[in-house]
Amino acid sequence: xxxxxxxxxxxxxxxxxxxxxxxxxxxxxxxxxxxxxxxxxxxxxxxxxxxxxxxxxxxxxxxxxxxxxxxxxxxxxxxxxxxxxxxxxxxxxxxxxxxxxxxxxxxxxxxxxxxxxxxxxxxxxxxxxxxxxxxxxxxxxxxxxxxxxxxxxxxxxxxxxxxxxxxxxxxxxxxxxxxxxxxxxxxxxxxxxxxxxxxxxxxxx
Numbered sequence: 423x424x425x426x427x428x429x430x431x432x433x434x435x436x437x438x439x440x441x442x443x444x445x446x447x448x449x450x451x452x453x454x455x456x457x458x459x460x461x462x463x464x465x466x467x468x469x470x471x472x473x474x475x476x477x478x479x480x481x482x483x484x485x486x487x488x489x490x491x492x493x494x495x496x497x498x499x500x501x502x503x504x505x506x507x508x509x510x511x512x513x514x515x516x517x518x519x520x521x522x523x524x525x526x527x528x529x530x531x532x533x534x535x536x537x538x539x540x541x542x543x544x545x546x547x548x549x550x551x552x553x554x555x556x557x558x559x560x561x562x563x564x565x566x567x568x569x570x571x572x573x574x575x576x577x578x579x580x581x582x583x584x585x586x587x588x589x590x591x592x593x594x595x596x597x598x599x600x601x602x603x604x605x606x607x608x609x610x611x612x613x614x615x616x617x618x619x620x621x622x623x624x625x626x627x
Contacts, residue, residue, distance in 0.1 A: 424487075
């Protein structure tokens with residue numbers, strides 16, 4: 423299977439590249455500019471601005487699946503992920519590619535009173551709104567999508583992950599390596615077609 427990874431130059435994107443290559447997928451890294459630092463593993467690189475339909479179509483051509491991990495990386499008001507998704511999702515459909523992996527966050531389903539009435543309006547309102555916009559775009563498509571909803575991301579080593587259709591309420595951190603491992607496994611199993619999946623790192627026993 424050939425997989426195009428959009429946002430491959432970011433922290434999560436690099437982990438996804440590694441996980442996919444470890445699974446022996448044929449991987450294409452789609453980035454806006456040449457990666458700095460360079461990728462450690464030999465991987466095909468295609469330059470494209472995710473806000474350009476023509477560039478996206480050219481970059482993902484020949485792929486069997488697309489993984490989009492583009493994000494704004496900030497709690498401030500931004501529409502980086504949703505504006506990219508609004509272009510990428512229709513482009514993937516136009517290219518005749520069915521399989522699509524999108525990123526969201528576990529917080530979209532968090533209903534703790536302290537989060538709803540204190541943290542969400544004060545700290546997380548912009549990023550939560552952005553995740554909801556991305557999910558809406560993906561859900562409205564005809565793609566065989568999977569939405570990944572991790573808890574807060576960290577750069578700790580992989581611990582193994584738990585994937586569930588319900589929110590793991592006692593899990594607060596997920597390593598990027600574990601998210602990447604889930605994505606690679608999901609592309610092999612296709613277990614969660616048209617489902618939003620909560621992914622958390624396993625807790626030490």
